[in-house]
Amino acid sequence: MRELAGRTAFVTGGASGIGLALGHAFARAGMKVMLADIEAEALTAAVKRLRGSGPDVRGVCCDVADPVSVERAAAASFEAFGHVHVVCNNAGVGGGSGIDNISVDNWRWVLDVNLMGVVHGIRSFLPHIRAHGEGGHIVNTASMAGMNSGLGFSPYSASKFAVVNMSEGLAMQLAPLGIGVTVLCPGFVRTRIWESGRNRPERYGPSQSPDPASDAGKLAANLAELGRSGLDPCDVAAQVVGAMRENELYVFTHSGADWRAELEARFGAILAAMDKAAAR
Numbered sequence: 239m240r241e242l243a244g245r246t247a248f249v250t251g252g253a254s255g256i257g258l259a260l261g262h263a264f265a266r267a268g269m270k271v272m273l274a275d276i277e278a279e280a281l282t283a284a285v286k287r288l289r290g291s292g293p294d295v296r297g298v299c300c301d302v303a304d305p306v307s308v309e310r311a312a313a314a315s316f317e318a319f320g321h322v323h324v325v326c327n328n329a330g331v332g333g334g335s336g337i338d339n340i341s342v343d344n345w346r347w348v349l350d351v352n353l354m355g356v357v358h359g360i361r362s363f364l365p366h367i368r369a370h371g372e373g374g375h376i377v378n379t380a381s382m383a384g385m386n387s388g389l390g391f392s393p394y395s396a397s398k399f400a401v402v403n404m405s406e407g408l409a410m411q412l413a414p415l416g417i418g419v420t421v422l423c424p425g426f427v428r429t430r431i432w433e434s435g436r437n438r439p440e441r442y443g444p445s446q447s448p449d450p451a452s453d454a455g456k457l458a459a460n461l462a463e464l465g466r467s468g469l470d471p472c473d474v475a476a477q478v479v480g481a482m483r484e485n486e487l488y489v490f491t492h493s494g495a496d497w498r499a500e501l502e503a504r505f506g507a508i509l510a511a512m513d514k515a516a517a518r
């Protein structure tokens with residue numbers, strides 16, 4: 239989608255971090271923007287902050303884990319702006335630890351937001367984008383955790399692997415319709431993802447954090463520290479806008495040798511197993 243000015247974007251998780259930066263970048267590119275988020279106060283502040291950056295910025299409260307809530311947010315966007323062209327399924331939460339001690343509630347929360355939130359966004363907006371026929375672009379936020387399994391947070395990684403896979407399939411299916419797909423795979427970005435528990439609905443029970451003295455606890459602290467010194471979300475948003483204009487499927491925000499080595503090791507192991515199958 240080369241021309242963004244005059245188009246409309248819907249961004250989930252728009253009240254903070256990467257979603258807020260995406261909203262800002264879109265507004266500056268001349269797009270109308272609907273920010274959607276579960277955190278009402280932060281959403282109001284985000285809309286206030288972005289107003290004046292672009293033609294029209296609005297907000298809608300939305301829990302992406304709830305299909306009815308996403309349907310309502312979509313209806314509010316159509317009513318406010320008419321056609322929506324860009325949908326960023328970006329809302330996400332971090333949670334979990336080692337696979338043997340994660341509560342079922344924790345699995346449900348992380349998968350409901352990070353995976354089903356993307357599914358609900360696609361279900362609510364894709365028929366509309368197809369119907370208006372003006373083209374569009376879907377951006378799904380995954381993670382480097384969707385590319386390699388080393389992180390040690392099973393629900394998070396599982397949700398992000400699924401988002402990568404779903405996006406790859408979607409890109410193939412939608413290319414003939416002139417609808418682009420980008421899957422965003424950030425490394426560490428300076429956001430509030432490490433405070434995800436602030437938006438955990440009661441229905442999922444209390445937040446579960448690993449014991450700080452355990453291996454999982456130390457890993458969580460280490461990752462949070464890396465997050466604090468991570469990339470500026472505005473840099474991530476600029477990369478996404480570039481990928482949308484060039485219709486690129488993957489955005490990797492980090493190019494470090496460690497990330498590359500982990501990916502090479504994973505792909506190498508997969509290819510070696512396939513070679514073994516071929517030799518049988």
Ligand code: NAI
Nearest residue numbers: 251254255256276277301302329330381426427429430431
């Ligand atoms: P953030 O915590 O700053 O922003 C996430 C936003 O999602 C918040 O505004 C939060 O209120 C919203 N949210 C949470 N649950 C929601 C729900 N049920 N419905 C609607 N909105 C909800 O974190 P960040 O980093 O900006 O997260 C955005 C995406 O980036 C997430 O999908 C995350 O997994 C992904 N990501 C972040 C990385 C990082 O280092 N910050 C690295 C890789 C991926």
